[in-house]
Amino acid sequence: MNETMYPPQTPMPVSALGVDSRATFIVRTYQHLLGAIIAFAALEVFLFSSGMAETMAQAMFGVNWLWILGGFIIVSWFASRAAHRAESLTTQYLALGAFIVAEAIIFVPMLYIANQMADGVIQSAAVVTLLGFGGLTAVAFMTRKDFSFLGGLLRWGMMIALVLIVAGGIFGFQLGTFFSVAMIALAGGSILYDTSNVLRHFPEDRYVGAALELFASVALLFWYVLRLFMSRD
Numbered sequence: 001m002n003e004t005m006y007p008p009q010t011p012m013p014v015s016a017l018g019v020d021s022r023a024t025f026i027v028r029t030y031q032h033l034l035g036a037i038i039a040f041a042a043l044e045v046f047l048f049s050s051g052m053a054e055t056m057a058q059a060m061f062g063v064n065w066l067w068i069l070g071g072f073i074i075v076s077w078f079a080s081r082a083a084h085r086a087e088s089l090t091t092q093y094l095a096l097g098a099f100i101v102a103e104a105i106i107f108v109p110m111l112y113i114a115n116q117m118a119d120g121v122i123q124s125a126a127v128v129t130l131l132g133f134g135g136l137t138a139v140a141f142m143t144r145k146d147f148s149f150l151g152g153l154l155r156w157g158m159m160i161a162l163v164l165i166v167a168g169g170i171f172g173f174q175l176g177t178f179f180s181v182a183m184i185a186l187a188g189g190s191i192l193y194d195t196s197n198v199l200r201h202f203p204e205d206r207y208v209g210a211a212l213e214l215f216a217s218v219a220l221l222f223w224y225v226l227r228l229f230m231s232r233d
Contacts, residue, residue, distance in 0.1 A: 014204045025204045032211035036100055037218065043104040044111060056105065057112035074162075075102050092208035099212060103219050110223065114230050125226035132225070133218050136188055140195035147196035150189050157186045180228040187221035 014025045047053040114121045140147065161183060194217045198210040 012203060013201050014199070021204055025202075025207055025210075026199070028207035029198060029210040029214070032096070032208050033214050033218070036096060036211055036215040040100050040104055040215075040219075043100065044107065047104065047108060048111070048115070053108050053112055057109045060109045071106060075099070075106065087206075089205070089208060092206065092212070096208055096212045096215070099216065107219075107223070110226060110230075114226060117230060121229050122226065125222060125229045128229075129218065129222040129225050132188065132221060133191055136191040137195055140192055140199070145196065146200060147189075147192045148200075150193040154186065154190055154193055157182075157189075161186070177228065177231050180224045180231060183224040184221065184228065187217060187224060190217040190220060 014022050044053075047056070111122060114125075161179075164179065191214070194213045198213060202210045
């Protein structure tokens with residue numbers, strides 16, 4: 001007996017579903033985003049309170065700082081790909097957990113230096129990051145605009161940033177305040193793009209992957225806001 005072969009169906013985006021399904025998806029996504037932020041903060045507190053952060057930071061200080069910046073961007077890029085490709089809930093949770101751990105490790109030397117520089121720098125950068133993320137998220141929700149057009153600009157921006165970082169590592173020049181400001185703008189665009197993408201294109205069973213996508217953008221924004229605050233002290 002001949003069997004008719006049908007191509008696999010593309011998951012329906014949450015934007016095509018009913019109001020209740022969309023609301024449930026949004027709540028789950030931002031609950032997991034909040035959980036990821038809390039887990040990241042808790043892991044950093046553990047690393048610093050246990051003394052492991054100082055050991056890790058001293059070891060990483062032997063590496064050119066620009067390579068750490070490049071590593072941060074590359075890890076964020078892999079996280080974004082995992083958010084789009086992971087289908088099973090287990091895989092999504094594994095990707096989110098692995099990314100939180102990777103980010104916590106990469107952030108250690110930056111937080112260690114910031115903590116040595118002045119009290120309150122980390123907290124101030126965190127507040128600015130959360131306010132910026134909240135404001136940009138509100139823009140995406142209230143305007144309901146499709147920010148997918150930012151995708152190409154963001155890819156080019158990240159590529160140029162990586163080229164500058166590699167060039168700085170090779171030729172020994174520093175990327176100063178203007179680079180941090182440009183990266184903050186890039187992170188802001190990424191938040192708009194990711195929020196729009198999550199609301200319009202993610203299936204309803206990818207809420208953990210959606211949280212991973214958003215957390216990557218929040219981490220990118222926090223990294224460069226903190227770097228900007230540190231350059232002022």
